[in-house]
Amino acid sequence: MQKLEELYQWQEARLKKKKLEKKIKNLPEKYELAQRESEAQAVETEHEKGREMVAELSRELKRKEDQAAKVENQRKNYEKKLYQGETQTAKELEQLQMKVTQIQKEEARLEEEILEAMMHLDEAREEEEKTAEKLKNERNRNEAVKKEYEGEKEELEKEVVGLEKEISRLEEVVEDPLKQKCLALAERTGLRGVVPVEGSSCGGCKVGLSAYILEQVKGGKEIVTCESCSRMLFLSSK
Numbered sequence: 001m002q003k004l005e006e007l008y009q010w011q012e013a014r015l016k017k018k019k020l021e022k023k024i025k026n027l028p029e030k031y032e033l034a035q036r037e038s039e040a041q042a043v044e045t046e047h048e049k050g051r052e053m054v055a056e057l058s059r060e061l062k063r064k065e066d067q068a069a070k071v072e073n074q075r076k077n078y079e080k081k082l083y084q085g086e087t088q089t090a091k092e093l094e095q096l097q098m099k100v101t102q103i104q105k106e107e108a109r110l111e112e113e114i115l116e117a118m119m120h121l122d123e124a125r126e127e128e129e130k131t132a133e134k135l136k137n138e139r140n141r142n143e144a145v146k147k148e149y150e151g152e153k154e155e156l157e158k159e160v161v162g163l164e165k166e167i168s169r170l171e172e173v174v175e176d177p178l179k180q181k182c183l184a185l186a187e188r189t190g191l192r193g194v195v196p197v198e199g200s201s202c203g204g205c206k207v208g209l210s211a212y213i214l215e216q217v218k219g220g221k222e223i224v225t226c227e228s229c230s231r232m233l234f235l236s237s238k
C-alpha cells in the first residue's frame with residue numbers, strides 16, 4: 001500500500017506554507033507601511049520648517065523690540081537735555097527738538113513693524129500647532145496600523161510553524177523516492193504531482209477516468225497515474 005494520501009497531505013502542507021510565506025512577504029505592502037512612513041516624514045519636515053519659522057520670527061520680533069527700547073532711551077536722553085535747559089542757545093534747542101521729532105517718527109515706524117511682526121508670529125505659531133497636531137495624528141494612525149500588521153504577521157508565522165511541524169512529520173512517513181516522483185510530476189504538470197480522485201474524474205485535470213484506472217486506484221497496490229495529466233491518483237479516505 002502506497003502512502004499516497006500522506007504524500008498528498010505533505011504536498012498540500014508545502015503548498016500552503018509557500019502561500020503563507022508569500023502572504024507574509026507581501027504584508028508590508030498590504031498595510032502600505034513604507035508609503036505611510038514617507039507621508040509621516042513629509043509632515044515631520046513640514047513641522048520642522050514651521051518650528052524654524054516661529055523661531056526666526058521670534059528673533060526678529062526681539063530684535064525690533066530691542067531696537068525700539070534703544071531708540072526710546074535716546075529720545076528720553078534728548079528730552080532730558082531739552083527740558084533741563086542748561087546753557088543752550090536757541091539753535092541748540094531747535095536741533096534737539098528736531099532730533100526728538102526724528103526719533104519719535106522712528107519709534108512710530110518701529111511700533112508698526114513690531115505689531116506686524118507679532119501678527120506674523122501668531123500666524124506662524126498657529127500653523128505650527130496645526131502641523132504638530134497633524135503629525136501626532138499621523139504617527140498615532142501609523143502606530144495602530146503597524147500593530148495590526150504585526151498581529152497578522154505573528155498569526156501567519158504561527159501557522160507556518162504549525163505547517164513545518166506537519167511537513168516534518170509527513171516527511172518521515174513517506175519514502176523519499178515517492179516524494180521525489182511527486183515533486184518531479186509537480187514540476188512538469190503545475191502545482192501538484194498527486195491528486196485525489198473526485199467522483200470518477202481526476203482531481204487535477206478534471207478529466208473522467210476510465211473504469212480500468214478507477215479499478216486500479218481502488219486496488220491501491222501500485223501507483224496509478226492519470227492518463228490525461230500523468231498525476232498520481234489516490235482515493236481520499238475523507
Ligand SMILES: [Zn+2]
Nearest residue numbers: 202205226229
Ligand atoms: Zn488528470
